[in-house]
Amino acid sequence: MAVAYVAKSLGINAVVCISNRVPEAKLESLRRLNAQIEIYGHSQDDAEEYCYHLAEKKGLTIIPPFDDPYIIAGQGTIGLEIVEDVPHVTDVIVPLSGGGLLSGIGLALKSIDPNIRVIGVSAEHAPVMYESLKARKAVKIEERDTLADSLLGGIGMDNQYTLQMVGQYTDDILLISEEEIAYSMAFMMDKHHMIIEGAAATGVAAVLENKLPRHDGAIVIVISGHNVDLSVLFQLIQRYNDLSH
Template identity: 45%
Template sequence: MVGLEAIRDAARRIEGQVLRTPVARSEGLTQAAGVPVLLKLEHQQTTGAFKLRGATNAVARLGDVAGVTTASTGNHGRALAHAARARGMRAVICMSSLVPDNKVRAIRDLGAEARIIGGSQDEAFLEAQRLEADEGFALIPPFDHPDVIAGQGTLGLEIIEQIPEAAAIAVPLSGGGLLAGVAAAAKAMRPDIRIIGISMERGAAMAASLAAGQPVEVRELPTLADSLGGGIGLQNRLTFPMVRDLMDDLILLTEDEIAAGIRHLALEGHVVEGAAAVGAGAVLAGRLRGPGPLVLIVSGANIDPATHADILRAA
């Protein structure tokens, strides 16, 4: 388990390198939920997603290495590329063919090498492992790593500092790094706070693993919440047990419910990707009602513009 001390250390380590993102009240979602709904606007982070926190913390703790590598559905890769460039390090980001082109381009724009490997996150991860074993790269996984979890946990610290009366936090759930970190921080300071994981019905690996009682492989499927795709790793050491022990509830959304969340947040002035809209989608679908105040983590803005336009037109 990654604890509060490690998360506070991470907060001191990354201070000045990541943004302290704002909080905004959503009147529309408050009306739908029947309790105050507050949005933690992490999509305004420098690289457009919360992943910069964990990547920056992990890179800051590295010694002398040939470079850094990872497997990513896009946002962690972009964050790692940003953190590596800040330290003058080489970065090779391995991704599957399911990663949207806009996320691949953003990684290359930061000077990193983007390698497209196979049709799943697990296949891409094998290439990252090869780079670690054969070429001396530091492999920084997107979630199952103590420094990454601690970095993501700084978001939980901020939420409790900004909204001390929060009764529940809804967290987009994929590999579990964000939920594990946020829950570890929030529950250490507020043991009564509820942590609600939200993912998609199509290929949610953590949900399938929790149901099986152990990490399992799940076929990756195209989804509007593309950054929630990918496996959790059959050798998962940290995020699976932390999510299992710290999460109070789990909600899985249909594609139509995710799209509704994207459209609603756009009406409130927030252009976000599918993963960032799952909290809003759950509220609008009547699946998430409280307790309140309810905090929704709006996790990322990196949606393909054409996809976003199509979703808005389909309303």
């Protein structure tokens, strides 16, 4: 989405390669930004492979999604903003998949104050970084459908940066179930009038489900997107209402 936004602002054509798991809400947002959408395969890894094929065939420039020093540095500015806005922050919760977001934020935060805890949150259905860190090398896992579709995809078997950086800057990684993600999305709509997508809800779920080892500090949750299909929202609200009554 960010690539499509910047490309439109600069008058550059953006080609976005995605899998058929990406929800319609995100496709609509990409269309509004005039992106050329290429749908290929049933996983983000399939789409990435096709992206490299397309780039070679048409002479396009690839913008990597996460494992790139410039991408990591750009996302690290979020860490700087957090410290500016919440100077007494003690814990920062960051959605985790390929690890670009957490690598950048973790590097920024730990450079300012090594005592700030950085906690990664992944969907149980998309734990590739969690499993890679356990194995101490990049691994492949089978993708399963998840409300946190933005957290799908591998970390790249030739990962150069994020595997090492996530291991270095993360204090803990928590896995969040589909039920916890769904409840947290509905909770944010009900209590805060915010529509957030599944990946963004993983951090909220970590707090609501008391998964953090401590709760006595200033906790910041990185909310990382709000693209959700209306049909999914309707189902979430129904389930939430049933649980609340």
